[in-house]
Amino acid sequence: MSDRSQPELPTSPTSPLAPYPPLPPPQYRSRAPEFYGFVAWSSTYLLFILYLLWVLLPDSIIIALGITWYPSREWALLVPAWTVVVVLLTYFTYFALAFYNTPPFDDIWTITDAKALHPDPDTPNPYHPRAIPELYDIPITLVNRVLYDRREGDQDGVAASQ
Structure with a gap:
């Protein structure tokens, strides 16, 4: 007999609650x-x-603990400072690459690309008329013709027929 005290969780991929x-x-x-x-957390601390x-400990206490060699104290400042500089330089580099790869505003590539799919006016619609x-x-x-075409007597870009 199975334990029915706990309901089974849904397992269907169509159920929003199912993992x-x-x-x-x-x-x-x-x-x-x-x-x-746990090992990563404890070793980091x-x-x-x-x-x-x-x-922070003076040299006399470190030597009294039996440690005969340790790096110079200047590395305590140099390594964190260099790390901050490398992180900032990384952000600056990606920002500069984004600017470098952005086309100018008057270039056609700012609004379209090689993957644009334009309709062919000579090809009839092969689908059902209501498809x-x-x-x-x-x-x-x-887009420019529809939005910005101004005709005589036209005010605010709205057609005179209104």
Whole structure:
């Protein structure tokens, strides 16, 4: 007999509550990520404490602890400073590359690209008359003609027929 005290979770990919793919039962799940996370967390704190001891303790106490060699104290400032500079330089480099690869405002490539799909006016619609036609990019000349075409007596770009 199965235990019916707890309802089964939905396992259908169409159900919004169902995990997909379904999670394995708890007795078969690995606990390795928990151990790896704990080791990473504890080793990070241990290294940070050792770093603070190296930076803040005087030389006499470090030598009394039996440590005969350790890096110069100037590295305690140089490594974090260089890290900050490298991070900022990385952001600056990506920002500069984005500017470099952006075409000028008067270039046609700012509004279209080689992948644009324009309708061919000579090809008839092969679909049923009431079917939804293929999607196409609207040519910029058509957009400009519809939005900005001014006729005589036209005010604010609105056709005189209104």
